[in-house]
Amino acid sequence: MKIGTIRDLLEATVICGEDMLEKEVHSACGSDMMSDVLAYVKDQAVLLTGLVNSQVIRTAEMMDMVCLVFVRGKKPTQEMIELAADSGMAILATDMRLYEACGKLYVNGLVGNGRKV
Amino acid sequence: MSESLTFHFDVDGEDFTSAGQASVQVKKNLRRLGISPEIIRQVSIAMYEGEINMVIHAGGGKADVVVSEDKIEIILVDKGPGIADIDLAMQEGFSTATDSVRSLGFGAGMGLPNMKRYTDEMTIDSVVGEGTTIKMVVNL
Numbered sequence: 001m002k003i004g005t006i007r008d009l010l011e012a013t014v015i016c017g018e019d020m021l022e023k024e025v026h027s028a029c030g031s032d033m034m035s036d037v038l039a040y041v042k043d044q045a046v047l048l049t050g051l052v053n054s055q056v057i058r059t060a061e062m063m064d065m066v067c068l069v070f071v072r073g074k075k076p077t078q079e080m081i082e083l084a085a086d087s088g089m090a091i092l093a094t095d096m097r098l099y100e101a102c103g104k105l106y107v108n109g110l111v112g113n114g115r116k117v
Numbered sequence: 118m119s120e121s122l123t124f125h126f127d128v129d130g131e132d133f134t135s136a137g138q139a140s141v142q143v144k145k146n147l148r149r150l151g152i153s154p155e156i157i158r159q160v161s162i163a164m165y166e167g168e169i170n171m172v173i174h175a176g177g178g179k180a181d182v183v184v185s186e187d188k189i190e191i192i193l194v195d196k197g198p199g200i201a202d203i204d205l206a207m208q209e210g211f212s213t214a215t216d217s218v219r220s221l222g223f224g225a226g227m228g229l230p231n232m233k234r235y236t237d238e239m240t241i242d243s244v245v246g247e248g249t250t251i252k253m254v255v256n257l
């Protein structure tokens with residue numbers, strides 16, 4: 001799925017990484033606990049979260065993720081946007097809840113653990 | 118690379134916002150050295166977990182990453198409260214983190230077991246009231 005398609009499905013705004021909308025991603029995960037992202041995530045390229053702090057960006061960076069989606073209308077700080085841009089990550093923001101946003105992407109074919117549906 | 122290369126960092130314990138900075142820098146440095154992405158991921162995750170631990174449990178500390186021909190060593194030293202029961206701390210789900218740490222997205226008790234999982238060797242030396250030294254090795 002293209003990052004641009006994620007934006008459309010989630011009715012999201014692009015906060016940074018406008019140039020990455022054509023990039024293909026194959027799996028995603030959703031969590032507000034960075035501990036769990038670090039412990040359970042394998043190769044997911046997209047993280048959906050309602051947690052807003054710099055560690056969200058750094059955690060995603062450690063996991064080699066390429067796109068972050070903030071849910072529930074959360075907005076990243078300027079510092080976070082700079083960190084993400086510096087790491088070549090796209091940031092989207094949607095008003096949807098975490099469950100709903102994950103569900104929308106999942107039913108449209110973006111799976112959890114790198115598997116194809 | 119016949120000689121080893123050391124990266125040193127002071128990890129600030131006062132400011133949670135900066136926690137993880139050293140690990141981000143190490144990741145960049147290792148990329149520049151042309152280390153394989155899989156090894157970089159292992160080192161990054163292990164160091165990041167350890168760095169966050171130093172900030173949330175020990176008030177900061179020092180981190181050294183030594184890259185040599187056959188391995189990468191990560192040495193984390195703090196003067197925090199120490200770990201009373203290391204076997205217990207190594208168990209998945211054991212955490213003494215406060216609710217305020219949990220609200221920052223950490224404190225599931227998964228960090229130490231994750232550090233062990235992503236490294237080839239890990240030793241913890243800790244004295245209650247004096248501090249903790251964690252040494253991890255990822256073989257190249």
Ligand SMILES: Nc1ncnc2c1ncn2[C@@H]1O[C@H](COP(=O)(O)OP(=O)(O)OP(=O)(O)O)[C@@H](O)[C@H]1O
Nearest residue numbers: 035170174175206212213223224225226227228229
């Ligand atoms: N550097 C340290 N100094 C003192 N205590 C520590 C240190 N590192 C870990 N601990 C202790 O070991 C426990 C387990 O650590 P671990 O990293 O596995 O979990 P956590 O940090 O509590 O949560 P998570 O890592 O999942 O966010 C901690 O809750 C803390 O009590």
Ligand SMILES: [Mg+2]
Nearest residue numbers: 166170228229
């Ligand atoms: Mg931890």
